Amino acid sequence: TYPLFNQxxxxxxxxxxxxxxxxxxxxxxxxxxxxALHSRGHSLTVMRSNKSWYVKEKAPHYNTITVQxxxxxxxxxIAPLVSETIAFERGSLALTNFLYTTIGTFGIxxxxxxIVSELPSALLxxxxxVTWVKDSKFDLLLTDPCWxxxxxxxKYFNLPLVYNVRWLIAMEAHLAIAPSPxxxxxxxxxxxxxxxxxxxxxxxxxxxxxxQVQNNIVIRxxxxxxxxxxxxxxxxxYQLMIDADIWLLRTDFVFDYPRPTMPNxxxxxxxxxxxxxxxxxxxxxxxxxSGDHGFIIMSLGTFVSELPADLANEIAATFAKLPQKVIWRxxxxxxxxxxxxxxxxxxxxxxxxxxxxxxxxxxxxxxxNGIQEALYHGVPVVGIPVFFDQYDNILRLADRGGAKILxxxxxxxxxxNNMQRLSRLHRDQPLTPMDNALFWMEFVMRHKGAAHLKxxxxxxxxxxxxxxxxxxxxxxxxxxxxxxxxxxLRCLCAAVCKRKAKRD
Numbered sequence: 001t002y003p004l005f006n007q008x009x010x011x012x013x014x015x016x017x018x019x020x021x022x023x024x025x026x027x028x029x030x031x032x033x034x035x036a037l038h039s040r041g042h043s044l045t046v047m048r049s050n051k052s053w054y055v056k057e058k059a060p061h062y063n064t065i066t067v068q069x070x071x072x073x074x075x076x077x078i079a080p081l082v083s084e085t086i087a088f089e090r091g092s093l094a095l096t097n098f099l100y101t102t103i104g105t106f107g108i109x110x111x112x113x114x115i116v117s118e119l120p121s122a123l124l125x126x127x128x129x130v131t132w133v134k135d136s137k138f139d140l141l142l143t144d145p146c147w148x149x150x151x152x153x154x155k156y157f158n159l160p161l162v163y164n165v166r167w168l169i170a171m172e173a174h175l176a177i178a179p180s181p182x183x184x185x186x187x188x189x190x191x192x193x194x195x196x197x198x199x200x201x202x203x204x205x206x207x208x209x210x211x212q213v214q215n216n217i218v219i220r221x222x223x224x225x226x227x228x229x230x231x232x233x234x235x236x237x238y239q240l241m242i243d244a245d246i247w248l249l250r251t252d253f254v255f256d257y258p259r260p261t262m263p264n265x266x267x268x269x270x271x272x273x274x275x276x277x278x279x280x281x282x283x284x285x286x287x288x289x290s291g292d293h294g295f296i297i298m299s300l301g302t303f304v305s306e307l308p309a310d311l312a313n314e315i316a317a318t319f320a321k322l323p324q325k326v327i328w329r330x331x332x333x334x335x336x337x338x339x340x341x342x343x344x345x346x347x348x349x350x351x352x353x354x355x356x357x358x359x360x361x362x363x364x365x366x367x368x369n370g371i372q373e374a375l376y377h378g379v380p381v382v383g384i385p386v387f388f389d390q391y392d393n394i395l396r397l398a399d400r401g402g403a404k405i406l407x408x409x410x411x412x413x414x415x416x417n418n419m420q421r422l423s424r425l426h427r428d429q430p431l432t433p434m435d436n437a438l439f440w441m442e443f444v445m446r447h448k449g450a451a452h453l454k455x456x457x458x459x460x461x462x463x464x465x466x467x468x469x470x471x472x473x474x475x476x477x478x479x480x481x482x483x484x485x486x487x488x489l490r491c492l493c494a495a496v497c498k499r500k501a502k503r504d
Contacts, residue, residue, distance in 0.1 A: 014041035015139040015445040018159065019062070020120070020150040021046060023073050025302040025369055027054040029250065030144060030164055032272045035061050036434050037441065045136070047153075049119050065129060067122045071115045081108055085387050086308065105387075106214055109170065113148065113222050120149030124156060124230045133157055139445040145173070148223040151241045156230050160449040161244040162441055166251060166368060167389070168241070170214045173249060176242050177458060179260040182208050186257070188389050193399050194257040242458050245450040248437045250368055254426045255375060255396055264453035266440045270426055271433035272369060273376035276355025283327070286343055287358050290325035297353050298363035299329040299370065300384060313337045324360055327353065354379050366390030371397065378423035380415040397422075 017037060021030040034044050038061035047065045048055040051072035057064050085105075123129055134157065141159040143150025146167040154161040165173045172188055174180055186192035187207040192200045219237055227237040245264065252269030279287065287295045296319070300307075307315070312335045319326045320339025329348050338344070350370065354362060354377040364370045366385040371393045374381050381403040383394030397403040401418035431439070444450050463469050 014043060015442070016043045016136060017045070017441075017445075018133065018136075018138040018141045018153075018157075019044060019046045020141065020143040020153055021048075021055060022144040022146050023053045023055070024078070025367055026144050026146060028302070029272050029369055030142075033142075033164055033248075033434075033437065036438055038062065040438060040442075045138070047119070047123060049122075065123070065133075067119055067126070067129070069118045069122050071118060073112060073115055077112070077115070081105075082386060083308075086311075103210065106217075109214070110218055110221070113169070113218050116147040117149055117222050117226055120153050121226055121229075123153065139448075140441065142441065145169070145241065145244070148219070148237075148241060149226070151244070152223070152227055152230060152237070155227075155235070155240055160444045162246045162248060162444055163244045164248050164250070166249060169218055171211045172389075173247060174259060174261070174265075175208075175211075177247060177265065177455075178262050181260075184257075185259050186392065187211060188392055191391060191395060193395065239459065243454070245444050245454070246440045248440065250372075252426065252433070254422055255372065257396070262453075262455050264450055264455075266436060268433035268437040270372045270376050271437055272351075273373050274351065276352040276377070277349070279349065279352055279356065283349070283353070286325060286327070287353075287356060290358055293323040293325070294358040294360035295325040295327060295356075296322070296361045296363060297327045297329075297348065297350070297359070299348065299350060300365040300386065301367045301370065307332060309333065309335075316342060351377075364394075366392075366394040368393060375402070375419070375422055375426055378416070378420040380419050 019030070019034065021027050034046070038044055044062035045065060046055060046062045047067060048057070049069045049072045050066050051069060051074065052066075053072065053074040055064070057066060123133075138157070138159055140162060141150060141154040141157070142162050142164060143154070145151065145163050145165050146169070148169055150163075151161060153159075163173070167173065168176050174185075182204050183201055184194045184196065186194060186196070187204050188211075190200070190204050190207050192204055196204060219241075223241075224237040227235045227240060231240070247262075247265045248268050249265055250269060250271070252267045255269055278284070298315075298319075307330075309332075312330070312332060314337075316335035316339065317337035319328070319342045320337060322341065324341070326339075326342040327348055328342055328344050329346070329350075330344050331346055334344065351373050353359060354373050359377070359379055361382060362370070362374045362379045363382045363384065364374065366381075366383045367390060371381065375397070381394060381397055383390070383398075383403055385391040385394055394403050397419075400422060402415060402422055429436075440450075457465050
């Protein structure tokens with residue numbers, strides 16, 4: 001009786017959630033959250049474009065609003081960028097690669113945001129859809145703020161806003177909402193840890209300034225215009241963007257470095273991780289054939305489905321020399337040097353393979369999802385980063401002794417021991433990351449927001465936040481006091497000298 005009663009009560013209390021997701025790996029982890037929300041009785045409506053790359057129009061756990069757009073981020077946009085980045089990194093010096101990564105790709109980055117901003121505009125221009133959303137009386141808008149339209153849609157419909165977040169436009173989310181001393185908080189793509197030399201701190205500050213400029217250009221050039229069109233001319237998009245009720249941050253302090261935070265930041269690093277399920281029979285037979293040597297998996301993530309032929313051949317030739325079996329997620333042309341120990345697949349159950357007792361190593365591009373799954377299962381990582389945060393993600397594991405180069409990781413037990421230690425730390429929590437995230441989303445729905453958790457500092461102008469106006473006032477008051485004392489002393493000295501002159 002009680003389970004049925006609890007289930008009925010859960011469904012009766014279920015909320016209505018509007019979802020504005022990203023594409024690619026961002027959708028993959030958002031979909032995991034949606035499945036968990038659906039299992040608790042919540043009604044989900046996902047806003048997608050008619051040209052959506054990953055978000056399916058029909059699914060058992062959500063409904064969709066399909067918005068007609070002219071452009072969308074898809075494989076045709078991403079694949080050339082990945083190929084160009086790989087080619088540039090292979091043929092450039094460190095300085096030119098740094099300049100390309102930080103400045104040279106900005107035009108592409110801006111174009112991507114211009115494309116993405118068409119979706120909320122198309123929704124809000126459609127009077128029929130706008131009326132439908134208003135009549136649906138949603139309780140919450142859930143979005144990934146890597147793309148900036150969600151905050152505008154939430155404000156337009158006056159909905160509480162929750163972020164499934166790690167990146168906020170061009171920067172790591174903490175930088176916008178929490179105090180972030182650049183002296184020990186590494187900026188993405190810096191390649192720095194939290195222990196920096198003087199020159200590394202100089203580089204860190206330069207990158208911070210560049211990212212702030214990029215953010216400002218994109219915000220003012222794209223999202224501020226959309227904001228003013230649909231919300232009003234007095235609306236400040238930046239303030240709108242950082243005014244989310246809850247920030248569900250896809251990291252934790254086993255993986256990331258300690259730093260200041262805020263009450264409405266909820267950490268759910270590893271929320272997508274779970275115990276391994278049995279493998280499909282053909283994969284189980286393959287990994288069992290590895291004997292005591294075990295097996296390796298390699299995946300370069302959602303966006304890197306193939307590599308230049310010569311690079312793919314080099315990797316395949318290296319794998320062929322190993323005693324381990326290798327499962328490689330690869331959609332390109334079969335490398336000429338592929339060994340009998342290597343199995344190419346279009347897709348793999350990555351979490352289940354990482355949780356298999358015979359797993360020895362994960363060769364990865366360094367995306368957040370894969371790195372956290374390796375951390376959860378305690379599997380050492382060899383990184384082949386391509387762009388953005390991937391190098392920094394792998395560096396965090398390397399800094400903690402859980403990642404290194406291929407030839408050493410397979411034979412040196414310290415890497416597995418370190419990853420197993422990190423895995424125990426990651427799992428030792430009072431609530432699972434997913435349960436924690438679900439509680440806070442339901443909290444926002446129950447209380448129609450979470451205004452009491454928002455720091456006032458995020459609403460203050462920069463000169464007030466840093467007390468520049470107070471400092472100027474105090475300095476001015478001190479100078480006025482000193483000037484007054486100086487005048488008094490001068491008058492006193494003049495009076496004394498005058499009296500002495502009269503006596504003489």
